[in-house]
Amino acid sequence: NAGVTQTPKFRVLKTGQSMTLLCAQDMNHEYMYWYRQDPGMGLRLIHYSVGEGTTAKGEVPDGYNVSRLKKQNFLLGLESAAPSQTSVYFCASSSLSPVVAFFGQGTRLTVV
Amino acid sequence: AQSVTQLDSQVPVFEEAPVELRCNYSSSVSVYLFWYVQYPNQGLQLLLKYLSGSTLVESINGFEAEFNKSQTSFHLRKPSVHISDTAEYFCAVSSGTFQGAQKLVFGQGTRLTINP
Numbered sequence: 594n595a596g597v598t599q600t601p602k603f604r605v606l607k608t609g610q611s612m613t614l615l616c617a618q619d620m621n622h623e624y625m626y627w628y629r630q631d632p633g634m635g636l637r638l639i640h641y642s643v644g645e646g647t648t649a650k651g652e653v654p655d656g657y658n659v660s661r662l663k664k665q666n667f668l669l670g671l672e673s674a675a676p677s678q679t680s681v682y683f684c685a686s687s688s689l690s691p692v693v694a695f696f697g698q699g700t701r702l703t704v705v
Numbered sequence: 706a707q708s709v710t711q712l713d714s715q716v717p718v719f720e721e722a723p724v725e726l727r728c729n730y731s732s733s734v735s736v737y738l739f740w741y742v743q744y745p746n747q748g749l750q751l752l753l754k755y756l757s758g759s760t761l762v763e764s765i766n767g768f769e770a771e772f773n774k775s776q777t778s779f780h781l782r783k784p785s786v787h788i789s790d791t792a793e794y795f796c797a798v799s800s801g802t803f804q805g806a807q808k809l810v811f812g813q814g815t816r817l818t819i820n821p
Binding site: 624628633634635636637638643689692695696697698699 | 711737747749754756799805806809813
């Protein structure tokens with residue numbers, strides 16, 4: 594049971610570089626989410642998707658783009674990385690029932 | 706907008722002692738409430754949830770939480786903790802759905818440290 598898998602697990606970027614984080618789920622979930630985790634702030638929702646080909650903004654979407662071309666994959670892109678985007682990124686997925694989000698192991702991103 | 710407040714950022718306790726991690730949320734409508742646990746260098750795992758029905762919910766490893774609508778609280782308790790409970794605990798509330806998607810709002814987290 595893979596569940597939710599994130600790639601890569603660690604990455605160091607220079608300011609201005611771009612990258613894509615990949616999230617894959619094998620539970621046939623309709624909904625997928627990207628969160629960022631910062632010390633003392635819990636997790637905050639960046640973007641989410643209610644189905645293949647659809648995405649929506651969360652609480653902190655600026656500087657990020659997402660795509661969901663296949664139901665099982667949800668990509669998070671940083672076009673021009675900034676030090677403020679240094680964080681741990683978590684992907685999650687859920688279905689209508691049960692109402693529970695399953696999380697990946699996280700991607701630790703450092704922007705220098 | 707929904708908000709979740711975890712009143713303690715760190716809670717140190719001795720092994721086999723009881724513990725309570727406090728969580729308050731702001732909402733005037735029905736909500737779904739969750740506690741997630743994050744062990745060191747791992748992702749979040751669901752500990753327990755309240756969706757409806759009995760206000761007292763339990764996990765398989767001895768934790769319980771009580772939904773108190775009048776106080777808008779969902780405190781987490783365990784009568785006797787173990788070293789293995791050392792982790793960060795996050796309270797979360799579903800801020801509503803958009804076409805079925807559950808947008809979670811998380812508290813700041815409480816780091817539980819168990820001392821022998």
